[in-house]
Amino acid sequence: MPAAAPTILATSMSLAPRRGGPYDAAAGPVIDLALELAGRPDRPRITYLGTATGDDPVRVAGFYGAFAGSDVRTSHLSLFPMPTVADVRAHLLAQDVVWVGGGSVAALLAVWRVHGVDAVFREAWQAGVVLAGVSAGSLCWHAGGTTDSFGPDLRPVTDGLGLLPHSNGVHHDSEPQRRPVYHRLVADGTLPAGYATDDGVGLVYRGTELVEAVSDRPGAGAYRVERGPDGGAVERVIRPRRLA
Template structure:
């Protein structure tokens, strides 16, 4: 059987909350989509990567708790204080989905490169493992985007992995600095054009091409943002397919 097409699920979608605490999580429909994209809707193998929050053990536990009692075979890869698996490449190649949590994309990229994880993830992607994530876990696959990694005033990040050779905007409707800064960075050439997502919206890439936009709630959208011939930014709304 041929390997699945290289696939990335880049989102502004996190876990659902069960309401009994900040990390009492439930897997939302975006995870069913990820498993379907991997061709493993039953008993999929999912590895959670929480580098962007310093491998916070409470968040790691929240991921295991979210899938407890399901058929999902969960593992995690932490890099602090040392990798939790003996062979990063072998472990990630054995997964169906790698899910990257949100947090500091700048720190994530730096730590990944120290461990050679940037090259490993590119190989894993080419092998057909679905790469997905939220916020920092969306930005990282692209050339760059806007980030609060450096403080409350957003700044550009331009050294993403570049598996998707465009830019990415996350939390487009919920953080007021996101849209104007993204427009400015595309207009002045700091970032190439790309796609942005409201909270609750995800982008499905097959290879390097956008294949579909999805959402886990109503009233949200994705946006194509590009520099026009006159240098002005052109933003085009893309209506998503509703999950569930």
């Protein structure tokens, strides 16, 4: 069953880590939420896109491992060196949830556009496929945000897919540049007003409206950031709902 309305789950929230190293993970609460947003279908379909890390096969394997033994039907769409499915549009429209991994959002957007995936995602979103992801997989759905795609100093990306008209800040609490750079770019009009997430926090959008923030850990927050009357940035805390 597709989601009741176009739905995006944009996060700074990864799969749940296990003890086998950085690529050993369990599905965790963020995937439980994504499946809930998709209407809890029987034997749900979820596909992984690792475009932002060059379709790293180790990360792809880690994604499959996270669902081992479950009734979730997993797949992946890699675009290097060529698409791994014959019909990208049909593949994406057949999913209940799409999960986009982190990495370089600039590279992700460029490669998606070369392959026409950007247009397919708009169609999938409108058809009720839940679009979800972490970091670059959060930024991509928005109008823009801050990125380290170009080097260690954060720069703006202003050509996101724009399914959501807001800007987006990720890792708001864990990387020292994130908050001040995001504030400056919203204040000077480079980015529109938007929403930021601490690590472990996600944003649930129905259509283009934020309906709630969620978290997999205590003490983490989401934030509304907009330009204030004095030309600076104003940040308002949004308390997330804690996921089980």
